[in-house]
Amino acid sequence: MAASETHQAIETVFRIERARLLSGLARMVRDVSLAEELAQDALVVALSEWPKTGVPQNPGAWLMVAAKRRAIDGFRRDRMLARKHAEIGRDLEDERDTSVGDIEAAMDDDLGDELLGLIFTACHPVLSREARAALTLRLIGGLTTDEIARAFLLNEAAVAQRIVRAKKTIAGAGLRFEVPRGGDRMERLASVLEVVYLIFNEGYAATAGEDLIRPGLCAEAQRLGRILAGLMPDEPEVFGLLALMEIQASRLSARSAADGSFISLTEQDRARWDQLLIRRGLAALERAKALGGADGPYALQGALAACHAHARKAEDTDWKRIASLYDALRVVMPSPVVDLNRAVAHSMAFGPEAGLMLIEGIDCADALRDYAPLPAAKGDFLFRAGRLAEARVQFERAASLSRNAREKAFLLGRAEACGG
Amino acid sequence: MRVMVLVKATKDSEAGTMPSMELLTAMGKFNEQLANAGILLTGDGLKASSQGKRVAFGGPGRTVIDGPFAETRELVAGFWLWQVKDMAEAVEWVKRCPNPMLGPSEIEIRPLFEAADFASS
Structure with a gap:
């Protein structure tokens, strides 16, 4: 293997191990910057050693040992860190002779815990x-x-x-x-x-x-x-969020047209949705439910995404189920945007009047005063209820609030369709 | 990027020899590592090609061919789908895979087409 290839391989190994390495080091020295420096030092050692010895069996443990040795040397050398030395130095001294094997075992035990600790801290x-x-x-x-x-x-x-x-x-x-x-x-x-x-x-x-x-x-x-x-593995909301992300990501390639413009959920070619991600999302959602978390904010949003994923055609969408999920979501995650989406869902499930009734309650919410989707939804309800003149006013208002040229044109088109 | 990782067949896998307990345990552990690293999307093992069929295409014609198939080294005995940052990462993970077969064997890594690949055309 050429030297540059070896270096690339070492750097890739380092990239894979880096988060684990940092989490172990950060917990030891309780300082992110120092942990990063130590990890970097360990990489430098690996770059000089591994081309001679080959990549070790457990590179993560090897890097951890190298980094810990640097830490000890650093603490010894640097009088400025005397306080830290007193605090943690002794622990480090005890670990001075730890072998890669010991560290390997310890890392497997703490593997999750340390990484999770770093995530929670960040x-x-x-x-x-x-x-x-x-x-x-x-x-x-x-x-x-x-x-x-x-x-x-x-x-x-x-x-x-x-x-x-x-x-x-x-x-x-x-x-x-x-x-x-x-x-x-x-x-x-x-x-x-x-x-x-x-x-x-x-x-x-x-x-x-x-x-x-x-x-x-x-x-x-x-x-x-x-x-x-x-x-x-026992936190339902973790799986709720995972479900939500996997299912939303399943539509990533279906949501833009060849010219780059945005395609709405109901207009997307559902054959282009990534079925593997949908299956992964649905499995995560099942897991959230099995853990008793069906009513968590993320699990409910995941369930909403799943409703669309289940519908082979836009017309097949189970709007009654979506309406009831929004009823539940506004309890655990109250927000005017959720209320607006809930009104839309109810209008699809039970008719425009149902939507109009719900939207009245959020009409004056300050947070949505200049929010184009609010008058756009109201315009849509009014249009479907046959109240064209009122619908036109709402579409025009929505168009005036929209900052997206394409959306503005779409809303003006809808206003036009209301007649004058 | 997504990659398909293909475990190539060997005489043993084609003969339908079941993997040893040790290998199953080691593979289980490797799969867990892949899942915990957030890169494993899916994967599975395939039965020997004697259980498989091929359909040959030629114009309007469709000819069904029963397995087993020759060219053992070109056959696939198992697969994963991974989401990784780049090919280098996929290569490093494959190196960590326990020997998938009793004797010498090969694992092939093939990137999937992504939306970005079609963007320029």
């Missing part, structure tokens, strides 16, 4: 949502700062700054990189799931022709969701 509520997302992609996803910046349409310096601040906040808060077990576990889990779904949605919002790193965020989030499902 998604800690002391950090802003944006910082959590950036740090999770950096530490668990292994994305570079530049990739994260491109994915979120931000400038690289801003992302770098965000990550540095997040690491400082974690250090300042004295987080121990552990999995929460007590009363705050559910709240902390919600924070993790929120970040994963935020990453997914950012990818889902990407349009054709954009930097591929953006739609790539969907795959990144699905991967995170699958990892979480492996690490927390």
Whole structure:
């Protein structure tokens, strides 16, 4: 093998092991930046050793041993870290002679726990949502700062700054990189799931022709969701979120036309939906239900996505079931947008009057005052109820609020169809 | 990217020899690692080609051919579908697979077409 090929192979091995390595090191030294440096040092050692010795049997354990040795050397050398040394140095000294075999066994035991601890720390509520997302992609996803910046349409310096601040906040808060077990576990889990779904949605919002790193965020989030499902096999909402993402992702290639324009759910060619992802999503949903979590916010959204996946044609959609799922969702996840979707579902299931009745209640919600889909939905209900003049006013209002040229044209067309 | 990982057949797999308990355990562990890494989409083992059939196409003609088929090395004995970042990652994961057969064997990695591949045409 040529030297460059060997290097590439080593770097790939490192990439695969990196998150595990970081989680073990972060828990040991309680400092993300230092853990990253130690991991990087271990890579440097591997790059010089492995071309001579070949890639070891368990590269993860090997890298961990190398990184731990660097940590000990570092603590010995650096008087500035005297405090930390006193705190953790002794533990490290005890591990000085640990063999790869010992570490291998320990890693298999703690494998899940340490990685989960790192995920929970990166998604800690002391950090802003944006910082959590950036740090999770950096530490668990292994994305570079530049990739994260491109994915979120931000400038690289801003992302770098965000990550540095997040690491400082974690250090300042004295987080121990552990999995929460007590009363705050559910709240902390919600924070993790929120970040994963935020990453997914950012990818889902990407349009054709954009930097591929953006739609790539969907795959990144699905991967995170699958990892979480492996690490927390008893948490129904983890499976609810996984179901939601897998089923939504099944439509990714069906939702844009050849010219890049967006195709709505009812207009999509359902033969292009990815049946494998749908099956994976439905299986995850079953798992969420079996764990008693059918009524969790993510499981309900997953169930909504599943309703569409089950319908071979748009006309076959079970709107009554969708309406009842929205009834349940607004209880566990109250929001005016959920209420609006609920009104639409009821209008499809029970007729436009049912939709109109429900939409009256949210009409004045401040959050939706300038939200084009609200008058657009109302216009649609009125149109179907035969109240054309009123429908026209709503479509025109929706068109004036829309910032998307294609959507604006569509809404004006609907206004036109109401006659004058 | 998605890749299909193909475990190639051997004389043993074609003879219908069942894998040993050790291999099944090791494969189970490997599958768990793949799942925990978030890359495993699906996968399964295939019965010997003697259980299979081929349909040959030529113009309007359709000819059914019963297995077993020759060229053992070209036959597939099992498959996975993985979602990985790149081919290098797939290669590293395949290297970690326990020997899938008793004797020498091969695993082939083939990328799937993705939406982006059609975008330019």
